[in-house]
Amino acid sequence: GENVEQHPSTLSVQEGDSAVIKCTYSDSASNYFPWYKQELGKRPQLIIDIRSNVGEKKDQRIAVTLNKTAKHFSLHITETQPEDSAVYFCAASKYNFNKFYFGSGTKLNVKP
Amino acid sequence: DAGITQSPRYKITETGRQVTLMCHQTWSHSYMFWYRQDLGHGLRLIYYSAAADITDKGEVPDGYVVSRSKTENFPLTLESATRSQTSVYFCASSGNTPLNTEAFFGQGTRLTVV
Numbered sequence: 603g604e605n606v607e608q609h610p611s612t613l614s615v616q617e618g619d620s621a622v623i624k625c626t627y628s629d630s631a632s633n634y635f636p637w638y639k640q641e642l643g644k645r646p647q648l649i650i651d652i653r654s655n656v657g658e659k660k661d662q663r664i665a666v667t668l669n670k671t672a673k674h675f676s677l678h679i680t681e682t683q684p685e686d687s688a689v690y691f692c693a694a695s696k697y698n699f700n701k702f703y704f705g706s707g708t709k710l711n712v713k714p
Numbered sequence: 715d716a717g718i719t720q721s722p723r724y725k726i727t728e729t730g731r732q733v734t735l736m737c738h739q740t741w742s743h744s745y746m747f748w749y750r751q752d753l754g755h756g757l758r759l760i761y762y763s764a765a766a767d768i769t770d771k772g773e774v775p776d777g778y779v780v781s782r783s784k785t786e787n788f789p790l791t792l793e794s795a796t797r798s799q800t801s802v803y804f805c806a807s808s809g810n811t812p813l814n815t816e817a818f819f820g821q822g823t824r825l826t827v828v
Contacts, residue, residue, distance in 0.1 A: 603773065608756070634815055645804065645819040646757070691756060695815070700745040700764070700808055701772070702817055706756035 604629040606694050608705025615682050616713050623677045623708045625692035632694040635668060635675050636702070640689045649690075650677070682712045717741050720805050720820035727795050727827055735790045735823050737805030744810035746788040747772075747817065748780065750801040757804065763788055764810075795827045 605628040615621050627635075633654035638646035652659045652666045652675065659666050665678040679686055692705040718739040727733045737746065744765050749757040759772030761780040769780050777799060779791045788807075792799055805820040 611754075636816065645821055647819070648816050651816070693817075700810065700815065701759065701762055702747065702806075702808075703759065703773075704749075704757040706754065 604632060604694050604701075604703040606692060606703050606705045608692050608708060610708060611706065612709045612711070614711045614713065617682060617684060619682055621679045621682055621686070621710055621712075623690055623692070623710075624674065625676070625694075625705050626672075626674050627694040627703075628673065629694070629696075630670075630673065632696055634695045635666070636693050636695070637666060637677050638691045638693065638704075640691065640707075642688075646691060679710075682710075684712050684714050686710060687712045718805065718807055718818050718820045720803075720823050723821060723823060725823060725825050727792075727825070729796060729827055730794050733792045733795055733825070735792075735803055735805075735825070737788045737790070737820055739786055739788075739805075739807040739818075741807065741809075741818075742785055743807035743818075744785070745808045745817075746782065747806040747808075748778070748788070748790045749804045749806065750774065750799075751804060751822075752801050760790065760803075792825075795825075797827050799825065800827045801825060 608625045636651035639649045640646040668675040693702045695702045721736045747762045748760040763769045763782045803823045806817045808817040
């Protein structure tokens with residue numbers, strides 16, 4: 603099965619700085635890569651996703667990049683704000699099978 | 715968000731008891747999943763289902779049983795609960811087309827086995 607590794611496990615940044623979270627995956631057939639944000643005590647919610655036919659996707663302060671050759675994808679958050687503080691999970695899936703494998707999570711702390 | 719609901723939200727049970735966690739979705743999504751969330755392990759897939767009457771094991775299926783007689787329901791049963799099954803359990807669902815791939819999560823069930 604798929605193996606998704608995520609780094610770092612914790613990340614602390616100053617408000618206004620950028621944050622980068624990195625993930626690698628093992629199954630070259632994976633073609634859908636979502637990122638989820640989980641606030642304390644709440645359910646994970648999708649913030650951005652990317653498909654294997656695209657190298658980069660942006661949504662306001664959030665961007666995701668994908669390197670299929672290296673089997674590596676990253677989440678970039680610019681101009682971080684205290685409300686960005688949460689746990690972020692990457693995942694990999696094959697959308698014809700829809701089995702989602704998640705990374706172990708990154709706890710982001712944005713200091714005011 | 716009301717489209718996928720879990721019950722109960724909190725459950726305390728004793729070692730060796732059987733307990734069932736319920737999951738219901740109103741979107742008619744084909745795929746449904748059960749994950750457990752433990753500190754340091756992220757979200758680990760227990761079981762998933764591609765459609766009614768089709769289920770398959772995930773990464774950590776031992777000690778769990780699932781069924782899916784109706785598209786909208788996907789209960790998870792712990793046949794004989796152990797302390798190692800103390801965790802937060804999330805149910806999720808997603809569609810079966812490339813444009814309908816997002817997984818939506820329920821609110822979670824916090825299970826404590828004493």
